[in-house]
Amino acid sequence: MSRGLRLIPLILLLFLLSGLAWRLIKPADTAVPSQMVEREVPPFALPPALPGEPGLTAADLASGKPHLLNIFASWCIPCASEGKVLQELQRRGVTVDGIAIRDTPEALAAFLARNGDPYQRIGSDRQSDTQIALGSSGVPETFVIDAHGVIRRQYIGALNDSNIPGVLREIEEVR
Amino acid sequence: MSLRAASKRRGGNPAGLLRFARNDVIAAVLLILASPAVADSNLPPAYWANRQLPNARQEAQAQALMEQLRCLVCQGQSIADSDAELAGDMRDLVRRRIAAGEKPSAIRSWLIQRYGTWISYRPTDEPAAWPLWLTPLALLLAGAWLIRRRIKLKASH
Amino acid sequence: MIAETGLAALWLAAGLAAYQFLLMILALRTDIGVTRPMRAVAVTQGGLTLLAFAMLLLVFARSDMSVALVFENSNSAKPFIYKVAGAWGNHEGSMLMWVTILAIAGAFVALFSRRTGERTLTAALGSQAVLALGFYAFLLVASNPFARLFPAPPDGQGLNPLLQDPGLAFHPPTLYLGYVGLSVAFSFAVGALLTGEVDARLARAMRPWVLGAWILLTLGITAGSYWAYYELGWGGYWFWDPVENASLMPWLAATALLHSINVLAARGTLKAWTMMLAVIAFSMSMVGTFLVRSGILTSVHAFAIDPQRGTFLLVLLAIYVGAAFVLFAVRGASLKEGAPFELVSRESGLVINNLLLSVILGIVFLGTLYPLFVEALSGEKLSVGAPYFNAVAGPLALLLAIMVGIGPLLSWRRERRPVFGQLKIPALIGASALVMTILAAPAMHILPRLGFTVAAFLVAASILPLVGRNPLRAPLATWGMVVAHFGIAVALTGMAANAAFSSERLAIAKPGEILTVGPWQVQLESVTPTAGKNWTANEAELHASRGEGVISLAPETRYYSDPPTETNESAIRTFWDGQLYTVVGKQDASGAWQLRLWWKPFVTLIWAGGALIAIGGALALLGRLLPYFRRRRAPEWRRRYA
Numbered sequence: 001m002s003r004g005l006r007l008i009p010l011i012l013l014l015f016l017l018s019g020l021a022w023r024l025i026k027p028a029d030t031a032v033p034s035q036m037v038e039r040e041v042p043p044f045a046l047p048p049a050l051p052g053e054p055g056l057t058a059a060d061l062a063s064g065k066p067h068l069l070n071i072f073a074s075w076c077i078p079c080a081s082e083g084k085v086l087q088e089l090q091r092r093g094v095t096v097d098g099i100a101i102r103d104t105p106e107a108l109a110a111f112l113a114r115n116g117d118p119y120q121r122i123g124s125d126r127q128s129d130t131q132i133a134l135g136s137s138g139v140p141e142t143f144v145i146d147a148h149g150v151i152r153r154q155y156i157g158a159l160n161d162s163n164i165p166g167v168l169r170e171i172e173e174v175r
Numbered sequence: 176m177s178l179r180a181a182s183k184r185r186g187g188n189p190a191g192l193l194r195f196a197r198n199d200v201i202a203a204v205l206l207i208l209a210s211p212a213v214a215d216s217n218l219p220p221a222y223w224a225n226r227q228l229p230n231a232r233q234e235a236q237a238q239a240l241m242e243q244l245r246c247l248v249c250q251g252q253s254i255a256d257s258d259a260e261l262a263g264d265m266r267d268l269v270r271r272r273i274a275a276g277e278k279p280s281a282i283r284s285w286l287i288q289r290y291g292t293w294i295s296y297r298p299t300d301e302p303a304a305w306p307l308w309l310t311p312l313a314l315l316l317a318g319a320w321l322i323r324r325r326i327k328l329k330a331s332h
Numbered sequence: 333m334i335a336e337t338g339l340a341a342l343w344l345a346a347g348l349a350a351y352q353f354l355l356m357i358l359a360l361r362t363d364i365g366v367t368r369p370m371r372a373v374a375v376t377q378g379g380l381t382l383l384a385f386a387m388l389l390l391v392f393a394r395s396d397m398s399v400a401l402v403f404e405n406s407n408s409a410k411p412f413i414y415k416v417a418g419a420w421g422n423h424e425g426s427m428l429m430w431v432t433i434l435a436i437a438g439a440f441v442a443l444f445s446r447r448t449g450e451r452t453l454t455a456a457l458g459s460q461a462v463l464a465l466g467f468y469a470f471l472l473v474a475s476n477p478f479a480r481l482f483p484a485p486p487d488g489q490g491l492n493p494l495l496q497d498p499g500l501a502f503h504p505p506t507l508y509l510g511y512v513g514l515s516v517a518f519s520f521a522v523g524a525l526l527t528g529e530v531d532a533r534l535a536r537a538m539r540p541w542v543l544g545a546w547i548l549l550t551l552g553i554t555a556g557s558y559w560a561y562y563e564l565g566w567g568g569y570w571f572w573d574p575v576e577n578a579s580l581m582p583w584l585a586a587t588a589l590l591h592s593i594n595v596l597a598a599r600g601t602l603k604a605w606t607m608m609l610a611v612i613a614f615s616m617s618m619v620g621t622f623l624v625r626s627g628i629l630t631s632v633h634a635f636a637i638d639p640q641r642g643t644f645l646l647v648l649l650a651i652y653v654g655a656a657f658v659l660f661a662v663r664g665a666s667l668k669e670g671a672p673f674e675l676v677s678r679e680s681g682l683v684i685n686n687l688l689l690s691v692i693l694g695i696v697f698l699g700t701l702y703p704l705f706v707e708a709l710s711g712e713k714l715s716v717g718a719p720y721f722n723a724v725a726g727p728l729a730l731l732l733a734i735m736v737g738i739g740p741l742l743s744w745r746r747e748r749r750p751v752f753g754q755l756k757i758p759a760l761i762g763a764s765a766l767v768m769t770i771l772a773a774p775a776m777h778i779l780p781r782l783g784f785t786v787a788a789f790l791v792a793a794s795i796l797p798l799v800g801r802n803p804l805r806a807p808l809a810t811w812g813m814v815v816a817h818f819g820i821a822v823a824l825t826g827m828a829a830n831a832a833f834s835s836e837r838l839a840i841a842k843p844g845e846i847l848t849v850g851p852w853q854v855q856l857e858s859v860t861p862t863a864g865k866n867w868t869a870n871e872a873e874l875h876a877s878r879g880e881g882v883i884s885l886a887p888e889t890r891y892y893s894d895p896p897t898e899t900n901e902s903a904i905r906t907f908w909d910g911q912l913y914t915v916v917g918k919q920d921a922s923g924a925w926q927l928r929l930w931w932k933p934f935v936t937l938i939w940a941g942g943a944l945i946a947i948g949g950a951l952a953l954l955g956r957l958l959p960y961f962r963r964r965r966a967p968e969w970r971r972r973y974a
Contacts, residue, residue, distance in 0.1 A: 010657040023628040102216035128264035135289035137247040256566030296717030318687040
């Protein structure tokens, strides 16, 4: 066996070690981002999540002004901490719409009473259909949607105060 | 390693523990990092999450597709054998669409449009996946070349 | 006191391992004969490490909560056997088990290896000691199993009932004995590369060790597969999960090594290949342990997510495997290969066999790590799972199975008999199986169909080596080969039957409803709440019948409170022609229950085949060892060596 051939295992080992070392240094991010960013919101029409309130359709999101679309649920623990942040954003003029995943009106009403209701509209997605259509893989997530109904940015995880300036800037940019 | 009768109780589901315990640990960690949590709603699973389609051929198609789709909230499972709610909703989605006549490849493409090739356990035909299909061939050829001097191809007398 | 004794023993053992390393250097650089001291030190090192491990078992058995590890992983209320098993059910304890097996293996090599040249033996023992040294360092510096806790808490945290399962408790030791057993082959290879004595004698000395480790790995993987099958509740037995692949890769390498050693032992050729395979087999063990403990790959089986530990293991991996590969590159030139093999000969058959096994190993390796490399190079995230592995490794495995039928019939050097004539009958049997599947099940997928064909061929071909001779006079090694190859055919039949003939029934049923699965009518009688020591459950009562008599099954969904978890306890009934597998899920709003039912014809053949493969290996091992022991009793031997 020639010298060149005998070096191959060593070279392969070096590649392997580099790859493994890289992964140790930069651990995997388990979040699955949506690929619908920079694409139009897919058509959907969700019934109202609360009786007497309006539901949510894709057309509502292409109304000529930007929207913040918040995917949440009353049974989602981190979503509770987001309420204040969303209320602050709403106070500053951002239109916030919500999609409640696998929720019931009673639980949702209690959740909103506890954590605040910044939502203009809330659609009820009982089987995660619209969530999947948007490429969202969990709650809470928030999408920044521009005036023409194109998704511009996805936030995975609950928003906190440090996100507020960034969100406001993005809303301005897509106005 | 006895194959025990059904009436015996089994002593636990350690692999299930690992799944759930990891979910608990991860949920706790994620709470702190404020990422999506993996808690459960109280609603029952979607209609077709745990029911088979009445048409056996369609059910077989759906099952084959489900085994290729990766569960978004699990640690490396297909949606076919995951207990997670979102996996159940995706199974419902797959079955509904196949019952409506959609082709499995179309459903898969639709999902890849949403989540990227990560969601397909079967590597797609994108260039990034070519080495996966070419390497076995390359290995066979390389191996054959390496052993070419070990085997006399012409029979000696 | 006990813990401190254990720790002290561990330090002493580490010191002795370092001494062994020095002895090896001395032996290689000078002419000083160090075999006897080397053997003595190796045995002492093994004994000390065993003492340390025994001390760990003791503190667990006594629930000594002043030892941090016991506190974290045990509880006085645990049944005794799980208290003891808890010793290795955690990172530190299992690392101590790893190093104990390394040291004991070294001790056994020191005690029982008489066939190897003295210089090579010394080098091999030195190499084994160096392997142990890295792990001693890891334990003593970063993962001390004997660390104390002040003040000692009243009781422990480790009362998780889901961890108290016999499979989970005893799966690690079996696999570890296999993984670490391969270290002996690695050390022999390194030793022989250092001294240049790579020959048939070395192969014969290595063979029992490789066989032993391989048998245990086979058992470990088979048992693990069955355990996942009945525990996970969805009827699958192999998921190509990264941790499962981590156990398969050393097995593939060890199988190739086993066969390569036979060529080296019989003909003195394939030196470079055998040495490389010996190094790769243990390297795969180390990669596997790294993958499982570092948390870099997502898996339902992975435990101990700790990048720090991962880093240490990666460094050890780099040093050991890197050094071995460098040694191979440098010393490989001295491995002169012999004349080429005839095309139709056992040697060629084994070379092709090894090629196929290596390609399958390469595929599993690539598929497991590919997502990581793609993400590193391009940032893209993709997944590689069962569809890929089945599509690519499946056909190669079938090709391999065909070779398994042909190879044993070939003679060494050159096959002069019309061996392909002998294969006419197995080929005919295979062809008839193919025709039968086409007639009986035209819609079967191609892979299971070919699986049945090849399995039928192999069932007949594997017993041919015994045909035409007195079976009782055939050597045990031949019986071992026949049984193991037959086991492959059996397992293949089971896999094909599972893929082709399994019936599944998922339904939401109310009590009184009858469901059909395969030939069975299954009625849900009732679902009643039950409770156990630390769990409550909903237990379904199912009555099933397929014509003669009614059987009952009782699957459960169990709820534990500490920690809050929910598990499915499947109820399985085994018959000669298959298994009825039942699982009950949750109740929906209308009061109906989720049921999952499977009828899996001949699925048990999968694990029966695995067991047969291991039994075949054991027979072969016995066949190799018995004459050795008989020789030891012979008066001349005792005079010469005792």
